[in-house]
Amino acid sequence: xxxxxxxxxxxxxxxxxxxxxxxxxxxxxxxxxxxxxxxxxxxxxxxxxxxxxxxxxxxxxxxxxxxxxxxxxxxxxxxxxxxxxxxxxxxxxxxxxxxxxxxxxxxxxxxxxxxxxxxxxxxxxxxxxxxxxxxxxxxxxxxxxxxxxxxxxxxxxxxxxxxxxxxxxxxxxxxxxxxxxxxxxxxxxxxxxxxxxxxxxxxxxxxxxxxxxxxxxxxxxxxxxxxxxxxxxxxxxxxxxxxxxxxxxxxxxxxxxx
Amino acid sequence: xxxxxxxxxxxxxxxxxxxxxxxxxxxxxxxxxxxxxxxxxxxxxxxxxxxxxxxxxxxxxxxxxxxxxxxxxxxxxxxxxxxxxxxxxxxxxxxxxxxxxxxxxxxxxxxxxxxxxxxxxxxxxxxxxxxxxxxxxxxxxxxxxxxxxxxxxxxxxxxxxxxxxxxxxxxxxxxxxxxxxxxxxxxxxxxxxxxxxxxxxxxxxxxxxxxxxxxxxxxxxxxxxxxxxxxxxxxxxxxxxxxxxxxxxxxxxxxxxxxxxxxxxxxxxxxxxxxxxxxxxxxxxxxxxxxxxxxxxxxxxxxxxxxxxxxxxxxxxxxxxxxxxxxxxxxxxxxxxxxxxxxxxxxxxxxxxxxx
Numbered sequence: 001x002x003x004x005x006x007x008x009x010x011x012x013x014x015x016x017x018x019x020x021x022x023x024x025x026x027x028x029x030x031x032x033x034x035x036x037x038x039x040x041x042x043x044x045x046x047x048x049x050x051x052x053x054x055x056x057x058x059x060x061x062x063x064x065x066x067x068x069x070x071x072x073x074x075x076x077x078x079x080x081x082x083x084x085x086x087x088x089x090x091x092x093x094x095x096x097x098x099x100x101x102x103x104x105x106x107x108x109x110x111x112x113x114x115x116x117x118x119x120x121x122x123x124x125x126x127x128x129x130x131x132x133x134x135x136x137x138x139x140x141x142x143x144x145x146x147x148x149x150x151x152x153x154x155x156x157x158x159x160x161x162x163x164x165x166x167x168x169x170x171x172x173x174x175x176x177x178x179x180x181x182x183x184x185x186x187x188x189x190x191x192x193x194x195x196x197x198x199x200x201x202x203x204x205x206x207x208x209x210x211x212x213x214x215x216x217x218x219x220x221x222x223x224x225x226x227x228x229x230x231x232x233x234x235x236x237x238x239x240x241x242x243x244x245x246x247x248x249x250x251x252x253x254x255x256x257x258x
Numbered sequence: 259x260x261x262x263x264x265x266x267x268x269x270x271x272x273x274x275x276x277x278x279x280x281x282x283x284x285x286x287x288x289x290x291x292x293x294x295x296x297x298x299x300x301x302x303x304x305x306x307x308x309x310x311x312x313x314x315x316x317x318x319x320x321x322x323x324x325x326x327x328x329x330x331x332x333x334x335x336x337x338x339x340x341x342x343x344x345x346x347x348x349x350x351x352x353x354x355x356x357x358x359x360x361x362x363x364x365x366x367x368x369x370x371x372x373x374x375x376x377x378x379x380x381x382x383x384x385x386x387x388x389x390x391x392x393x394x395x396x397x398x399x400x401x402x403x404x405x406x407x408x409x410x411x412x413x414x415x416x417x418x419x420x421x422x423x424x425x426x427x428x429x430x431x432x433x434x435x436x437x438x439x440x441x442x443x444x445x446x447x448x449x450x451x452x453x454x455x456x457x458x459x460x461x462x463x464x465x466x467x468x469x470x471x472x473x474x475x476x477x478x479x480x481x482x483x484x485x486x487x488x489x490x491x492x493x494x495x496x497x498x499x500x501x502x503x504x505x506x507x508x509x510x511x512x513x514x515x516x517x518x519x520x521x522x523x524x525x526x527x528x529x530x531x532x533x534x535x536x537x538x539x540x541x542x543x544x545x546x547x548x549x550x551x552x553x554x555x556x557x558x559x560x561x562x563x564x565x566x567x568x569x570x571x572x573x574x575x576x577x578x579x580x581x582x583x584x585x586x587x588x589x590x591x592x593x594x595x596x597x598x599x600x601x602x603x604x605x606x607x608x609x610x611x612x613x614x
């Protein structure tokens with residue numbers, strides 16, 4: 001005796017796909033060259049909001065940690081709100097930073113092949129090692145990458161991925177710690193146990209990791225200019241337009257491989 | 259033998275019932291209770307008997323005892339004489355030697371599960387550092403803890419390890435929570451804790467027969483739920499951006515925020531800014547000294563008193579994050595410049611090789 005089934009439901013069974021790697025669009029210019037649409041609009045918007053957020057958060061953050069200017073009106077606290085504004089801006093931009101990053105995480109799944117990264121492959125680490133050798137001017141087998149090379153991807157995992165998570169968790173803990181009973185307080189009070197238990201340890205993490213972002217920015221900007229200088233493929237303009245100029249063979253070859 | 263209730267004790271000492279009610283009202287306020295809850299305190303004091311208290315001191319400086327005897331609301335004599343019966347204390351017991359040790363034995367024997375154990379100071383894990391009369395500190399503590407109704411850790415040493423546990427911690431000192439896991443321990447950190455907080459905690463246990471509400475670290479919420487920073491009388495200057503740059507500048511004279519002379523108020527949970535000290539007269543920040551964060555875990559290792567620093571995780575090293583950060587960025591920039599120079603040279607060589 002079989003269980004009655006609804007054929008309509010049977011047919012509707014869908015396949016769950018973890019990540020559909022979407023190939024980057026390209027425009028053929030001539031027999032040799034193509035314009036590859038590497039950075040889609042959400043990626044570029046993310047990049048610039050993120051860059052802006054980090055800049056503002058760093059300036060206001062250093063001010064909060066070590067106020068480098070004082071209010072111009074002396075004696076009375078009534079007339080000024082310098083630290084107050086620095087903190088407000090810091091908090092507001094922190095929310096912007098968080099929402100921005102959330103959208104980018106979504107785009108890891110929705111975006112094209114260059115919007116994602118998979119460090120759980122052996123080839124990722126092998127190629128990252130080749131890239132390190134390349135940057136140390138050693139003999140290497142580094143391929144030409146249209147998107148990010150594995151070492152660059154790794155740096156994003158560490159700084160933009162892990163670094164941001166540490167900054168957000170510790171930051172929201174510090175923001176909400178005066179109201180441990182509020183809903184936001186309850187959401188973040190556990191963070192203290194992860195970062196040393198007391199307010200001071202959490203704060204220390206927040207201060208130290210912040211400078212990691214600045215070191216990352218220096219190296220990141222340099223590497224982008226260097227790539228542009230060596231490859232002449234429009235790396236610098238690509239973060240505004242989205243397009244990189246690539247040899248047809250390489251652009252299509254790399255795509256065929258996947 | 260029937261013991262007298264707290265009310266009976268008070269009346270026996272020549273106070274009137276009116277005095278007793280006043281005492282209860284002050285007590286309720288100290289415990290952070292609403293005025294309408296005063297009757298609960300009165301009822302408890304009328305019915306409950308005095309609670310025996312054993313006060314043990316280990317690796318401490320007696321500062322907590324000194325703070326305790328400066329309690330003004332409730333006055334320490336009313337706590338000591340009316341509410342509790344302090345059976346054993348190295349500082350306050352009139353008896354000494356065998357007599358006072360006998361008093362301790364008496365409590366352990368006759369009041370198991372009834373007495374409160376107050377502990378001041380941390381315990382060394384190496385017995386060689388603290389053995390009194392042939393009995394190690396650990397043994398003394400564990401024996402007293404066994405039959406205790408509640409254990410109160412007075413001061414930062416017994417709560418977190420404190421100064422004895424500060425780097426390099428020669429005695430391998432640990433807080434009392436390290437040695438007893440099966441008993442509720444209430445932490446009252448501070449170096450020393452505020453007198454009214456110390457008596458308030460005891461009063462709460464006597465009144466309600468249970469612990470006050472504790473936070474995630476085991477401290478009573480009534481006294482440790484706010485940061486000094488959020489209740490600071492100089493907070494307006496912080497938000498305004500007016501800071502004393504040194505202890506003798508115009509800002510310090512005007513009463514500006516002490517953040518830049520190293521105030522630890524933003525990371526310190528205590529009720530100094532609300533309860534204040536010495537009967538509510540003042541507290542360090544009000545008197546012009548930045549908070550040193552004495553009630554926080556590991557405060558002695560959290561950097562020097564008058565600078566704000568960041569601690570490198572899992573170490574005792576504190577650094578100035580801005581200075582070290584700026585140097586690190588400078589080194590990175592120099593590395594980048596060197597790398598760029600090599601890159602440019604290599605590229606030139608390649609052009610040269612190709613005969614361009």
